[in-house]
Amino acid sequence: MxxxxxxxxxxxxxxxxxxxxxxxxxxxxxxxxxxxxxxxxxxxxxxxxxxxxxxxxxxxxxxxxxxxxxxxxxxxxxxxxxxxxxxxxxxxxxxxxxxxxxxxxxxxxxxxxxxxxxxxxxxxxxxxxxxxxxxxxxxxxxxxxxxxxxxxxxxxxxxxxxxxxxxxxxxxxxxxxxxxxKNVPTEQWFYTGMDCYIHCIESLTGTYLNTFSQSYGEMALQLCEDIFLNNNLSKIEAQEKLMMASWHGGMSIVYSQVGVAHAMSYGLSYLLGVKHGIGNCIVFDHLEEFYPEGVKTFKAMKKKHNINLPKGICSDLSDKEFDIMIKISLSLEPLWENAIGKNWKKVITPKKLKELYQKM
CATH class of the missing domain: 3.40.50.1970 (Rossmann fold)
Structure with a gap:
């Protein structure tokens, strides 16, 4: 090894x-x-x-x-x-x-x-x-x-x-x-905070998971749930905790990898210029099949903070544009292998990705 x-x-x-x-x-x-x-x-x-x-x-x-x-x-x-x-x-x-x-x-x-x-x-x-x-x-x-x-x-x-x-x-x-x-607007705070939350879900459910990644990922996930679902935190506590969640979430993927949401949001970002945090949220909202518990909690956080994600951003795309996003997404092989396993190509086909993108 x-x-x-x-x-x-x-x-x-x-x-x-x-x-x-x-x-x-x-x-x-x-x-x-x-x-x-x-x-x-x-x-x-x-x-x-x-x-x-x-x-x-x-x-x-x-x-x-x-x-x-x-x-x-x-x-x-x-x-x-x-x-x-x-x-x-x-x-x-x-x-x-x-x-x-x-x-x-x-x-x-x-x-x-x-x-x-x-x-x-x-x-x-x-x-x-x-x-x-x-x-x-x-x-x-x-x-x-x-x-x-x-x-x-x-x-x-x-x-x-x-x-x-x-x-x-x-x-x-x-x-x-x-x-x-301290002056970050609420929506931006939510989207970058969710980038951290999604890192953790992808790392903790991935095939690359090990104890190093798990210990950091679990800590970051716990902090995120506290920040975005707990009513009793002061603003200062929330700021400090999110700063540490970001650090631990980043450490969690050092020794593992992210997954489906990141792989697909890279496609959105490349073709449509969608910012990373919001792109992850738009994709993750449709990934119950891969992260059932994580998506359920995400939807609860979204509701609690009155966040309305953009809809229909892929509705007017041509087949050629879908192909560009799919190609970018499929090139991120380590992310797919972490999310699905060594045989990921049998599960994640261009047709499958197109169907997912069409929902967004």
Missing amino acids: NYKNFPMVPRVIFGRGSFNQLNDIIAPKRLNIHAPFIFLVDDVFKNNLWLTSRIPTSYDDRIIYVSAKVEPKTSQVDELVEDIILSTKERPSGIIGIGGGTLLDLAKAVSIMLTNEGETKDYQGWDLVKNPAIYHVGIPTISGTGAEVSRTTVLTGPEKKLGINSDYTPFDQVVLDSELT
Whole structure:
């Protein structure tokens, strides 16, 4: 048996207000005054002085605001890398991502592409990265995706939506300050929280399950059920618990894998640009056949928080468009094998997937 030797985030700080310690954390990592820190920040914070005034810039450091309205693309990573190389005298001291899953994935990808030649799309897959990334820090401002802890960075390329899965992808440092999540709109909070919940269901019912994944997955699942079904939690408790659920949910899939909802939502995202969290919810709502208990609980959470999912998003698609989504989805073989087992191709046919997509 050949066991995988996975890297983990070596340093993490947790606590409300811990964002204020960012300067103390990164200052020792500055290579010299000409090697700046580059802060990639979700542009929803552009006029939010409460957050931006606390970003510790000095010398030639830069803040680059990035929209998270669309899923991150390989071409976007290439543009950011080129911009950074052309505007800095020396290779940066580090990349600091501040935002949700989109910004965290961009920060991971940029830090990799600053030390690896070619285009970002060439690294979509498993273990294709040759050189260690530059120092990179993840600071989530919304909880659920697990991007702060995972060894992948999910990107939409010209031909596929697939992560850069590598040992060099995880952050060197993560700052978990739940106060940064205080202004997240309810629907967005629900969709990213459900990303975490769905991770857990897929991991805990999968064929790849082992005790490592199970212990993290069960903890994350318990936290999610508490957050989304318990009436007695204060807002602060809910924020802290979701931040930890996201961390544990991300850890749960490090040593296992996700499943049907993620495999199908990649298709929706690639073709229709549906955001990851909401895409998972739209798909998961129709997966009773695979996750009966999980879907039942999901529907209860949806009802409790008055969430109305978009309907009919696939109703006007052509056969050719369905085929594109099906091809993307079927290419994610490890996800299907985890969900169904080694003989998954007998169960999951293009016809079967088309029928499922047509319900959405």
